[in-house]
Amino acid sequence: MAETTQTSFENAELSAYLGKKNSAALEKAFGYTTVGEFLWHFPRRYVEVGELTPIAELPFDEHVTVVAQVVNVSQRQMHSRRGFIFEVTVSDELSAGGQELKMTFFNGYQARTDLHIGTIAMFSGKVSWYQDYLQLSQPEYAILDEASQADPRPIPIYPASAKMPNKRIRDLMGLLLEQFTDQNIPEFLPTEVLSSRHYPVRHQAFLDRHFPKEIKYAYVARQRFAFEEAFLLQLALGERGRQLGAQKAIARPPAPGRLAAKFDAQLPFRLTEDQVLVGQHISADLEQSHPMHRLLQGEVGSGKTIVALRAILQVIDAGGQAALLAPTEVLAAQHYASIRKMLGNLAEPGLFGEGEGTGVALLTGSAKTAQRREALLGIASGETGLIIGTHALLSDQVQFAELGLVVVDEQHRFGVEQRDALRAKAGDTVPHTLVMTATPIPRTVAMTVFGDLETSTIKRLPAGRAPIQTHIVPMQLSGFRDRLFSRITEEVQKGHQVYVVCPRISDTTAEQGVLLSTYDDSSVGQTMSVEAMQEMLAGMPEFAGIRTQTLHSQLDTTDKQETMDSFARGEIDVLISTTVIEVGVDVHNATLMVIMDAERFGISQLHQLRGRVGRGGLPGTCLMTTWLDADHPSVGRLKTIESTTDGFELAEADLAERREGNILGVQQSGSKSSLRELSIIKDRSLIEQARADVGLVLANGKWGTHHPMLLAAAGSWIDEPTKEFLNKN
Structure with a gap:
């Protein structure tokens, strides 16, 4: 994991501040060994009193937060598997009616330690029914002491694990922040940048991110850290761009008449x-x-x-x-x-x-x-x-x-x-x-x-590019299955050609457990392969006389090229392939693209595959098959493709689905750095701001001299592979 800053405090071993036992537990749970790694373990949300719901008004199947006092606890063994269920009955602290609610914890070791009769806590979870009672199953909770009851602050809810629950994370973070000063965490962003953007200094931002006085301070702190990452990334890329721009190349002007x-x-x-x-x-x-x-x-x-x-x-x-x-x-x-x-x-x-x-x-x-x-x-x-x-x-x-x-x-x-x-x-x-x-x-x-x-x-497509119609084919309906294969034969009878794309090459015993040779009810949940599709079409009477061929990555290079050349010459009617035809294959007579088990592909892949047809002035059709129910989340991706052919709109949808992952990832730079707070979906304006502010900093050729802390932070923010990438000529 890349370092986040240059300070000795953040690079220090956790054991120096939290002791060997606690630091070992954090390393086992999350892999953290340094103070900085744990500091960046930010809450994923906060619970505040303004969100509280009286027990009498709890809505079923919704996420709620209640403040309640424990009035009874019990424990029983599970029958179907090893372990126990710890049940807690609580009474509403906000209502004079004294309404009660059950809490259920499976193997609730930590809850059994923390929750006793008389304990007052804030509970958060989804309301469900169990044996005619409303309950919260596996709720998150925060015990409220007298001070927090008198001055209730937002309760941070962290990414947690069974052996490192929220309460222990909060306690350890509180212990760490007690030893935390502005000298430990010096500021490195330029003062004028912080001032113009109204962000807190780094030391205060950490405090506000973990234990904010009010929820608004937590969100400002989150913005500051996202901006910080955007700023450092833009600084690294901007400096690389400036270095590249300073390199010498041979000018290659146009030569009239050549x-x-x-x-x-x-x-x-x-x-x-x-x-x-x-x-x-x-x-x-x-x-x-x-x-x-x-x-x-x-x-x-x-x-x-x-x-x-x-x-x-x-x-x-x-x-x-x-x-x-x-x-x-x-x-x-x-x-x-x-x-x-x-x-x-x-x-x-x-x-x-x-x-x-x-x-x-x-x-x-x-x-x-x-x-x-x-x-x-x-x-x-x-x-x-x-x-x-x-x-x-x-x-x-x-x-x-x-x-x-x-x-x-x-x-x-x-x-x-x-x-x-x-x-x-x-x-x-x-x-x-x-x-x-x-x-x-x-x-x-x-x-x-x-x-x-x-x-x-x-953005504009050249003249002659015909429109492409895209449709989802629900394979669980036999009428649609039959129609799918009829469409393939109809297209061939018109003198056109067809692509059939499958997500895998073969159906070996190890891969799938059964050879898929026909489409019937038992096929649900299985994925179609190139070889199985070829075998199936060969056995269908309506495909007699239709020339089919397979293409996939395991074929010899010469065979692959000969197959593509044959398809381009019109000697193959139906090309059954994997995604090797995703990029660059250009056959003007191909008018139908059938994508089997389309939910197995990403938005960009589906859009690329669809672009293989309709290239010769003939209208194109793309049929995406799926065995999934219409309301399945993965079908939403197919509906997005079905609704638009705008590649930029689809790129946005693809980004939202995949999230940004590793922005300086292996495909781009060989770096293991990741953006932990910055989201290029949510933080567009921050990236714009950072790029503008970095431009002003880089305008001064000696910016490192004027901002030595920033220079040091930029040097330690990225790991060595990324540093080599950014420094390449």
Whole structure:
């Protein structure tokens, strides 16, 4: 876990302040060993007197809080399993009527220790019925002493465990904070920033977060810590961006009358306004003597590749080479074929930088020796201006004559280290970098994760992209099951092609316990596989004469490519695959996408898969099957996909569903740091504020001299892998 600050108090061992027994218990329960780790164990909510409900007015099946006195306790053994039930009867302290309520604790060791006849406590839980009585089962509670009864403060409710219950956490936190001063926790955010945002100093914020006088102080403290994380993250990314901007690159200005101009002249269609505007921004970046770092995002089929190709040609015209890094061999081969087709005779090389065209090479891990040798020779000599490939491009054998541009397709499939490894092949100069993604990124995510990249967006789809209709197919209804397979055959009879995507490759005994060979009532709860679907369709009379084929990651690379090529040529009617066709596969005659057990996929995956159809001017249809009931929470994800084709709206929904997780995670930087208070869903305005405030701090080139505490905090906030990532050239 990353450190949160630089102070010796926060880095100190917990045992120095809480004793060996208590610190050992905290380490066993939560893994905490330092003061700072425990300090950041913040309450997940608070209970205050204003929320109290008299027992006589308790609503059934709702979460309530009551203050009551224990009037009876009892214990009995459980019959069905080992353990005991501890029952507590309480009487209302707020009502003269003396209404009673039962509390039930399963294996309630701590409750048995804390709750005695006469004890007054605040109880919080969900109201349920048991044997004609209202009860709270496993309620959270806080014992109220005389002082707290006279001056009731909000009660913090912490993430707890059976052996580390809330009361013990509160007691230990109180003991720790008694030894806590503003000297222990010095402030590192600039004074002017705290003042303008009206946040408490760090020492007071910890006190208010754990034991606030009023609930409002707790929420202000929470805002302050979220802002603190946003500020440190934006500072790290801003400093990286500033360092990158200070690097030197070779300017690659447009060359009139060369490849880029000839390519534009032979285009059989007009570029969209978005493509033209984004292209102008990229072209202007390439003219600069510092490296471009730009993120290009847009919907599936929005025309990002042609924008990237125009930038590639501008770099080649200016004497450089370009490398396009794709996440899979299928996608790399697809790029190679489509780019050569778009270039036409411009893909035929002359003398490098002087002829009519430039060499275009494909380099993947499965390339045969002769093909690989030829590609490497063209790259090293400079005759090949554009190299398209997978991770094979990162090999030490690949030596560029003059790498001027790195294009990374589907950024989320690569770590930053891989992006930087390819850029390092440029030698002493720093190549320009263009990162592409078809998974739209909400603005706050882009600011948080890609803070070192300028962002361009293509929103308008090119002419010829037909609308896609999306429907959920409830498989528990036999009429819908039958209709699903009829739709597949109808589409094939029209001369069109169909994708059927399954969540797994096979149904082995170890995987699933039974071979799924047909859809019947026993299939509920099982997931369809590629092999089972192929077997099932082969046994259905209506599919006689329909050409089906399977595609998945365990196939040999050559077989995968041959299958994709056959499908593209129209030699396969129904392609049954896993998500290997999620990205980059472009078959204009494919009009129907069937996604089996669609609840197994995320929102972004479903949107990407849906984008594989409707690409050739023919209307597309996406059918998402599920065995789940309509009111199941996972079906909500499918309803979201069904309701809109707006990728940015879906990206927001996807983010809300997945939460932000590890923002500086392995996919982005190799870091183990996580944001503990900052939410890029809830805290958009905080991220905006932090970015603005960091901009003012970074405007002073010697900000570390003016803010030494901030410099130290920024250095200790991130762990070593992240620090290396942020310091990379």
